[in-house]
Amino acid sequence: MQIDLPVVWAAIIGLGVFIYVMLDGFDLGIGLLFPFFEEKGDRQVMLNTIAPVWDGNETFLVLGGAGLYGAFPVVYSTLLPANYLPLILMVVGLIFRGAAFELRGKAVRTQHAWDLAFMGGSALAGLCQGIVLGSLLQGIRIVDGRFAGGPFDWLSPFSLFCGIGVLTTYAALGCGWLILKTDGELQRKMREVMRPLVSVLLGVMAVVSLWTVIGLPAVAHRWFGSGNLGWFLPVPVLVIVCVWGIFRSLRLRHEATPFLLTLALCFLGYSGLLISIWPNIVPPSLTIWEASSSHSSQLFTLVGTVIVLPVILVYNVMQYRVFRGKVREGDAGYH
Template sequence: MNIDLPMVWAGIIALGLFLYVMLDGFDLGIGLIFPFFEKSSERQVLLNTVAPVWDGNETFMVLGGAGLYGAFPVAYATLLPANYLPVVLMLAGLIFRGAAFELRGKAKRSLPLWDLAFIFGSVQATFFQGVLLGSLLQGIKIHNGQFVGAAFDWMSPFSIFCGLGLMFTYAVLGCGWLIIKTDGMLQERMYALMKPLTFILLGVIMVVSAWTALGQPTVAQRWFTGHNLLYFLPVPLLVLVSVWGIFRAVDMRIEAAPFRLALLLLFLGYTGFIISIWPNIIPPSLTIWEASATHSSQLFSLVGTVIILPIILVYSYMQYRVFRGKVREGDHGYH
């Protein structure tokens, strides 16, 4: 049987990136809503909800990046030169945020400074992830498999709006996570934040969808030509149902539902992104087959991935299972 390895690797990378955005998304989202809570004890509770898992969440970014480098070297060599600055700034934000997370627990007089570092590191990492997404959606100039655009092609009104939009996406995820992990007055404040954040996120989704369709004729043709509209219509309908479900769950104080529905919103947005660019790995013209490494290279890498990926998934599942439950002020936490 002849296996289409580029398809297999596209699926693995897509899975890795989605798991990263899902897991590190709510983690980063906590940093984004950090400014709404001024008491040090409340901020410590927020951090303690992710203290055992935050660094493990970033494993999936490594999986996605390494997979892209090994399986689609042409895409890697095109995407990186087109986005050197936002990639560096995103990684710097993650590093600065991680350092703040570690050092905050040891700080006394400098505690407010490390709080600011945690906030700005989260904002910087999230914003530039969104900019990267916008840069990819708007298309990258390629000729003979090489980037031929300018150093600042990534900077556009659309990519900047995507950066801001991803901040609201992660804030919704973070708020939903904290509804599950906290209780009492802290949880009530999370409920109060969830509705306005979700409403803004719905607006962001609508603007990005319309902007993409109007600015990219190929994307509009993909969504609205022939039977495609009928096939893809469930995506926007499910977005509206998910938003309604979040509002309903908040009103009824159903703890787990807002986070789960926020994850569904994220999945629908990710699905829409895949639909819009497929089968290109670098829009508007570089397909997964054109960007692929040799068959032997992809096969060799796949053997290792088949062994390692289940271990990573089991480890990730176990850490969330072991540290499940509420986190309260005064609990033994991360120090």
């Protein structure tokens, strides 16, 4: 029996994108939380929680881009021209954030400027990622395997709202991460911030879900007209359960549960996205099979991925294991 390589590659890329959102999401979220904490000590502890891992988190963004190029070149050649400006701005934001992360600790007079660069870069990167997601959901015009839209098709109220949704998601992830990794007064402040963040996140998820169902007939048919609603219904139900669990864990002062349940919320939102567009990889009409490269190309790149991907996963697991535990102000090894 021949393996359906487009499905395999769709799963690999989907996994890579989700791991990127999960990992880089919380360290981008820390940049979004910076404006609420002006004490230099608090900010340094927040940065120290991600100092050993933040650059490794972005490995999975490279994996997703390289996978698209090798396995689904039509997607690569249509998604990029449809979103050139937000993607370029996203890279600019990541560059500013990375530079600020490395240089703020060495700066004296200009540290505040690097803090602004860290906050602005994190916000710009997260916003642009949400805009690209929104443009993908609302559909990209493709004719004969080429992008046939305009340079600003990505700019719409829906895509901008998706950008705000991604920022809220990342901020909630960052807050949950800091509850896990800090203690004392900083942890207490994070618990206070987490409650309104999760409430806003639930509202954003509800609005995006209704907007896609009402505004995109293909998505509405996928959820309600395909006869699979019974299979899909657990997703919104589990979202409510997770939000309830987060509020309960905050009240009971659990440390790991808020972060884990926020990750679960991200997974459920991601699942809803996949349900809405499957089997299209570029809505409204380009399926994973139509966008695939040749069988030999996909097989060749799969061999390399099977070798490299476990190494990347093991490396990431080990770095979190080595740097597990609480981070406190003045800890050795972070300066």
